[in-house]
Amino acid sequence: MTDDVAVLGVGLHPWGKWGRGFVEYGAVAARAALADAGLDWRQVGSIVGADTVRGGYPGYVAGATFAKALGWQGARVTSVYAACASGAQAIGAARAQILAGLADTVLVVGADAAPKGFFRPAGGSRPDDPDWLRFRVLGATNPTYFGLYARRRMALHGDTAVDFAQVKVKNSAMGALNPYARYRKRVTAEEVAASPTVADPLRLLDICATSDGGAALVLSSMDFARRHGRAEAVRIRAVSTVTPRYPNTVLDLPDIATDSAVAVEPAAESFRASIARAAYEEAGVGPEDLSLAEVYDLSTALELQWYEDLGLCAEGEAAKLLREGATAPGGRIPVNASGGLASFGEAVPAQAIAQVCELTWQLRGSAGDRQIPGARVGIATNQGLFGHGSAVLAVR
Numbered sequence: 001m002t003d004d005v006a007v008l009g010v011g012l013h014p015w016g017k018w019g020r021g022f023v024e025y026g027a028v029a030a031r032a033a034l035a036d037a038g039l040d041w042r043q044v045g046s047i048v049g050a051d052t053v054r055g056g057y058p059g060y061v062a063g064a065t066f067a068k069a070l071g072w073q074g075a076r077v078t079s080v081y082a083a084c085a086s087g088a089q090a091i092g093a094a095r096a097q098i099l100a101g102l103a104d105t106v107l108v109v110g111a112d113a114a115p116k117g118f119f120r121p122a123g124g125s126r127p128d129d130p131d132w133l134r135f136r137v138l139g140a141t142n143p144t145y146f147g148l149y150a151r152r153r154m155a156l157h158g159d160t161a162v163d164f165a166q167v168k169v170k171n172s173a174m175g176a177l178n179p180y181a182r183y184r185k186r187v188t189a190e191e192v193a194a195s196p197t198v199a200d201p202l203r204l205l206d207i208c209a210t211s212d213g214g215a216a217l218v219l220s221s222m223d224f225a226r227r228h229g230r231a232e233a234v235r236i237r238a239v240s241t242v243t244p245r246y247p248n249t250v251l252d253l254p255d256i257a258t259d260s261a262v263a264v265e266p267a268a269e270s271f272r273a274s275i276a277r278a279a280y281e282e283a284g285v286g287p288e289d290l291s292l293a294e295v296y297d298l299s300t301a302l303e304l305q306w307y308e309d310l311g312l313c314a315e316g317e318a319a320k321l322l323r324e325g326a327t328a329p330g331g332r333i334p335v336n337a338s339g340g341l342a343s344f345g346e347a348v349p350a351q352a353i354a355q356v357c358e359l360t361w362q363l364r365g366s367a368g369d370r371q372i373p374g375a376r377v378g379i380a381t382n383q384g385l386f387g388h389g390s391a392v393l394a395v396r
Contacts, residue, residue: 005095008225012032012216045076049077051086066107080093086352088240094106105220106219119346121135168206170327178343183342208342208344235395236392240392242274293378294359334372
């Protein structure tokens with residue numbers, strides 16, 4: 001018995017602003033993943049859809065929507081919503097179905113056609129939704145909370161605007177090599193510094209855009225992969241979807257309150273650090289085993305935070321790791337070889353799936369000019385609707 005599942009196929013619809021429906025993007029990605037797997041849609045036993053979101057309200061597209069677009073064939077269907085963690089949650093659901101013996105093959109799909117500008121909540125009152133609260137009570141749009149993270153890193157660790165700009169420089173260089181990326185132009189530190197200030201200290205080029213896009217995976221049991229001559233397929237070895245631990249004593253937007261630690265000692269690690277640790281423990285590896293990482297760079301400062309949360313360096317040493325070139329191609333642990341959200345922008349339900357597409361190409365050795373030599377272990381991580389952890393660890 002193995003807890004691995006095989007990644008038989010991957011597919012993307014290019015990111016951008018295409019002016020078409022998100023179902024079309026998802027169907028294109030799904031057909032590409034099926035072709036990559038060498039399977040017909042009718043051979044798929046289950047489909048898991050990562051739901052899209054319109055202005056803060058979930059549920060506008062579900063697994064059945066993609067099943068209909070591909071042609072009703074009786075497959076099991078599951079729908080998942082967890083904002084930016086939706087894709088990882090969908091992968092986790094698909095993996096569970098395979099390991100439970102409910103399906104030999106599962107198609108995972110996520111797609112979106114994002115509104116222009118920054119995300120905002122829909123109308124109505126949702127006081128139990130931390131995203132709604134931070135918008136309505138604080139007026140804290142996404143760039144506002146990205147800026148607060150950046151200021152915190154500057155105050156605690158001495159990070160600078162130059163460090164933040166260098167993250168964009170690194171990621172744009174890789175995005176320029178990715179045919180699926182929306183932005184395929186190298187950016188200089190001077191161009192970052194000259195772009196408008198959005199949420200001090202972050203400038204326009206420090207913050208990711210909102211985009212249209214789609215991503216899909218075909219997952220299978222290892223027995224199915226072996227029967228179809230794919231015993232050497234890339235494998236998903238761990239999916240981490242953990243929640244925070246009580247008490248949370250550091251303000252962490254979109255949550256806008258902290259818990260009292262009078263009765264209970266705080267956890268030894270932050271929520272995001274616990275996401276990675278759970279994946280490492282399940283896979284039986286550590287950060288020292290990683291060949292590459294795909295992280296959730298909503299802003300340049302947030303990428304630096306992930307270096308520490310993934311255990312790539314000690315707390316406060318992320319900027320040092322960046323300056324040394326360790327997270328660039330050719331470095332000890334390349335981060336965002338795809339170009340990251342800096343090059344793609346946010347297509348919310350698709351992005352965690354797209355991260356695993358990049359891991360798969362890298363671990364197969366088929367990433368072209370972006371290839372990380374000898375890649376064997378990769379992790380993709382992000383944080384979804386507050387309280388939804390998201391990490392997927394893949395091996396070859």
